[in-house]
Amino acid sequence: MFEQLKTLPQDPILGLMKAFREDPRTDKVDLGVGVYRDEAGQTPIMTAVQAAERRLLGTETTKAYIGPAGAEGFNQLIGQLMLGAGHSALSDGRATVVQTPGGCGALRMAAEFLKLCRPDTTVWISTPTWANHIPLLGGAGLTIREYPYLDRTTLSVDFDAMISCLEQADSGDVVLLHGCCHNPSGADLDADQWAAITDLIERKGLLPFIDMAYQGLGEGLEQDAQGVRLMAERLPEVIVASSCSKNFGLYRERTGALMLIAATPAQGKAAASQLLSAIRSHYSMPPSHGAAVVELILDSPELAHQWQTELGAMCDRILDLRAAFSKALAPAGDFSFIERQRGMFSFLGITPQQVQILREEFGIYMLDSSRINIAGLSAATLPCVSEAIREVSGR
C-alpha cells in the first residue's frame, strides 16, 4: 500500500526551524518561524499565563470531555475580545463562537463549513499570503483564487490592484483578509481601505473571512480589531478565525476560535449546528488546557490587566525594533517600509541567493522569500544582522 508514496519536500517554515536547530553556530540568529522572542531570544511563558496555570492546577476538578464547541466561557470572552463587549452580533444571537485547536483548526473548520454551505465555494486569497492558507482551505475542497495585494517595488499594499481584481468575484465568493499584521508582508489595510473593501463586499454580495492570528501585536488589541469590527457592524455575514498562539504565547497548546456571524439568529442557529457537526466528524472536540487558561485570564480583572500590560510591552518592543532596524539598514537603501509595517513580519526584498548567503555565511535564518520575523531581532543582534544585510545587498 505505502510503496507508491513519494517523500514530500519539507514545509518551508518547519524545514527552516529544523535547519536552524541543527546549525551548531552559537551566534546564529533565527528570523524564521513566527514566534515572539524577547531580548534574550527566548519565547517566554507570559506571567499572566503562568499565574492562570497555577490557579487552574489548584481548581480543576475533571478531565471529562468538554464537547465540540469547547468551553462556553472561553467562547464568550474571545467573542468580546474580537468584537468589543457590547457588540450587537454577540447579544442578539447572530454570532456563534467555538473553541478550536489553534488558528489552523479555526481556518480548516471554516473551510469545511463553507463547503457545507456551498460545495463549489471559491475563496480569494491575497498574493502573497501565509503559505499554510492554501493547504488548509484548498484541502477542504474549496476553489482558491488569488487577488494581488502587495506592490513588490514599494512593499506596500497595492490597493487599486486588489480592488479591481475583487471586482471580478461572483456573489457568494469568499474573500480571505488578514485582520492585522499581514503574514508575510506586514503591510496592513488602513481604515479607509477597510471601509472601501467593506463597501465592495457589500455591493457584490461577497463573504468576508478574516484571519485574526495576531490581535494585539500590531498597534494594540482595540486598534487591531478595527477592520473585523467594521465588517461585523456593516455586513450580514462574517467569518473570523482567531488564534491565542501569539497574543497569549500559547503556541503548543493549540488554542484558537472560530466565529460565524449570520444575518439572523435563526440562520445563526442553523449555521452553528452545521459547524458543530463538522467539528464532531473531524476531531470531535478541541483540547482544553489553553482555552481554560485564556478564560481564567480574561475573566479576572487582575490577570487581564497583567496580560494586557505584557502584550502591550511585546507590541511596543516590535515597534521599537522596526524603527531601529529600518534606520540601521538605511545606508543600504530605502527600508523605511519596515517602520511603517505592523506585526511580526516584513519582507526584506532581497533575492533568494542573498537569503542563502545570509544563512550560510552569517548564520542568519529567514524564509527564502526574505520574510523576516522582526521579533527575532534584539538590541544585541540588530547591529550585526543589519551589517550583514548591508554587506549582502551590495553583492
Ligand code: LMR
Ligand atoms: C509563521 O507564519 O511562521 C507561523 O504562523 C508559524 C507557522 O505555523 O507557520
